[in-house]
Amino acid sequence: MRLRKKPWIAKALEDFKGQELLEEGLETCRGHWAEIMGGRPVFLEIGCGKGQFLAEMSRLHPDKAFLGVETQREVCYYAVKKLREQELTNARVLRADAANILEWFAPGEVAGIYLNFSDPWPKARHAKRRLTYHTFLERYRTILKPHGHLRFKTDNDGLFEFSLEEFREFGLDLIALTRDLHHTPDIVNEAQTEYERKFSALGKNINFCEVVF
Numbered sequence: 001m002r003l004r005k006k007p008w009i010a011k012a013l014e015d016f017k018g019q020e021l022l023e024e025g026l027e028t029c030r031g032h033w034a035e036i037m038g039g040r041p042v043f044l045e046i047g048c049g050k051g052q053f054l055a056e057m058s059r060l061h062p063d064k065a066f067l068g069v070e071t072q073r074e075v076c077y078y079a080v081k082k083l084r085e086q087e088l089t090n091a092r093v094l095r096a097d098a099a100n101i102l103e104w105f106a107p108g109e110v111a112g113i114y115l116n117f118s119d120p121w122p123k124a125r126h127a128k129r130r131l132t133y134h135t136f137l138e139r140y141r142t143i144l145k146p147h148g149h150l151r152f153k154t155d156n157d158g159l160f161e162f163s164l165e166e167f168r169e170f171g172l173d174l175i176a177l178t179r180d181l182h183h184t185p186d187i188v189n190e191a192q193t194e195y196e197r198k199f200s201a202l203g204k205n206i207n208f209c210e211v212v213f
């Protein structure tokens with residue numbers, strides 16, 4: 001996701017810092033997320049983009065906490081703005097790189113993970129950056145509760161096949177799979193993302209799977 005540099009965003013984000021937006025001192029939250037989020041179970045969306053899914057899930061499930069992780073500061077702005085406008089108190093945006101996730105979450109602290117339309121990194125030499133690469137799965141296994149679930153949606157067929165293979169090799173149980181989520185009524189798709197709306201409007205099939213650690 002690319003955005004043109006908008007200098008006013010940096011200023012606006014200063015007002016959100018320490019409230020809906022968390023970026024410094026994430027290590028101090030390690031082991032304390034449930035407490036920070038009012039005793040709610042904590043779910044992560046990694047690569048939350050502009051926060052459509054994050055806001056919608058938070059609205060649908062006030063008894064759960066949702067943390068969106070996003071590297072791009074300017075993109076975070078739009079996600080934070082949605083939370084603020086909808087007065088959602090059970091969600092935060094973490095401006096950070098998921099590669100460092102073990103620094104901010106203690107083992108077993110996370111109830112579930114969502115990966116939505118993750119960057120595909122199509123070149124083989126960039127495979128390690130894919131959020132479903134096995135080194136990421138190792139980190140997810142550490143921070144998830146035993147038998148925690150990961151739900152993955154993507155328009156990218158190549159990334160989907162790669163990910164299914166990574167999940168299989170990692171020994172994860174595949175409990176749901178479809179290559180056409182929007183025409184599979186028995187799989188509940190509670191909230192759509194910005195990318196999901198865009199690609200399905202173009203007629204692209206949406207892949208989905210759910211695995212258990």
Ligand SMILES: C[S@@+](CC[C@H](N)C(=O)[O-])C[C@H]1O[C@@H](n2cnc3c(N)ncnc32)[C@H](O)[C@@H]1O
Nearest residue numbers: 001047048049070071097098116117193194195
């Ligand atoms: C293709 S966009 C999808 C955004 C949103 N999930 C959606 O479906 O509309 C992927 C997002 O993941 C973010 N991202 C990629 N790698 C990341 C990482 N290692 N940690 C956190 N965010 C990451 C990118 O900055 C980008 O905003």
